[in-house]
Amino acid sequence: GQSLEQPSEVTAVEGAIVQINCTYQTSGFYGLSWYQQHDGGAPTFLSYNALDGLEETGRFSSFLSRSDSYGYLLLQELQMKDSASYFCAVSHNTDKLIFGTGTRLQVFP
Amino acid sequence: KAGVTQTPRYLIKTRGQQVTLSCSPISGHRSVSWYQQTPGQGLQFLFEYFSETQRNKGNFPGRFSGRQFSNSRSEMNVSTLELGDSALYLCASSFGGDHGELFFGEGSRLTVL
Numbered sequence: 001g002q003s004l005e006q007p008s009e010v011t012a013v014e015g016a017i018v019q020i021n022c023t024y025q026t027s028g029f030y031g032l033s034w035y036q037q038h039d040g041g042a043p044t045f046l047s048y049n050a051l052d053g054l055e056e057t058g059r060f061s062s063f064l065s066r067s068d069s070y071g072y073l074l075l076q077e078l079q080m081k082d083s084a085s086y087f088c089a090v091s092h093n094t095d096k097l098i099f100g101t102g103t104r105l106q107v108f109p
Numbered sequence: 110k111a112g113v114t115q116t117p118r119y120l121i122k123t124r125g126q127q128v129t130l131s132c133s134p135i136s137g138h139r140s141v142s143w144y145q146q147t148p149g150q151g152l153q154f155l156f157e158y159f160s161e162t163q164r165n166k167g168n169f170p171g172r173f174s175g176r177q178f179s180n181s182r183s184e185m186n187v188s189t190l191e192l193g194d195s196a197l198y199l200c201a202s203s204f205g206g207d208h209g210e211l212f213f214g215e216g217s218r219l220t221v222l
Contacts, residue, residue: 033210042113042199042213043152087152096142096165097211099152 002026004088004100011106012078020073020103022088029090032064032071033097038084046073046086075105083107111135113214115200121220127188130217134181134202140164141183142211143175146197155198158183159205187219195221 004024012018022032031050035043049055049064049071061074075082088100114133122128134141142157142165154167158177175185181202187194197218201211 042215043201043211044213045210048210089152096154096157096167097144097152098154099144101151 002090002098004090004098006086006088006100006103008101009104009106011108013108014078014080016078017074017076018078018105020075020086020088020105022071022073022100024069024071024088024090024100026090026098029092029098031091032062033089033091034060034062034073035087035089035099036084037087037102043087078107080107080109113200113202113212115198115214115217117217118215119218119220121222122190123222124190124192126190127186128190128219129184129186130198130200130219132183132185132200132202132214134183134200135212138202138204138212139181140203140205141177141181142201142203143183143185144199144201145169146199146216147195152199155185190221192221195219 006022031048033048034046036046037043047057047062049062052064054063059076064071083106086103089097091097116131140159143155145153156175157165161177172188177183197216199213199216201213203211
């Protein structure tokens with residue numbers, strides 16, 4: 001089967017850098033996505049890695065290594081509003097996403 | 110432009126009843142997919158529709174069904190509700206084949222008593 005594992009919770013302080021890892025057991029996927037979800041809100045798209053390497057979007061960066069079955073989301077200059085759940089997901093040839101277990105990030109002042 | 114709209118936002122049903130949830134995608138988007146979110150199982154794929162055709166179906170029983178209309182609006186139906194069907198049902202839309210960038214609605218929170 002397919003599975004994507006993430007740490008259940010990560011804590012950090014404002015201004016810090018945090019990395020959320022995603023290890024997966026799946027194959028034949030197009031790319032790795034990251035979504036943010038605040039409590040009671042909808043998941044919102046953050047980034048997508050189709051190729052191995054680093055993608056940078058403002059304070060957020062995402063990395064993919066297919067050979068290591070591994071990816072991560074890097075959040076820099078953390079702000080209180082970054083407190084949310086973060087999900088990695090793999091996509092196949094359609095809009096079917098397989099989501100990871102999710103990581104709850106708590107940012108403290 | 111307007112985002113993905115889901116109705117109703119909240120609903121309470123009893124076991125054995127059925128429910129229909131509605132999703133209006135972003136204008137121009139032809140793909141609509143549905144996900145179930147629960148604390149225990151996380152986000153799980155239900156099915157995906159593109160141009161009124163089901164392209165993919167997740168590992169859910171036949172009680173879960175859906176359809177898409179010619180204007181890309183979609184509905185999902187759950188029959189013979191069970192307690193375990195209590196969840197947040199999320200709809201997402203895209204142009205189709207965007208491989209990862211989906212736009213989600215706020216969801217319909219279903220409680221089964």
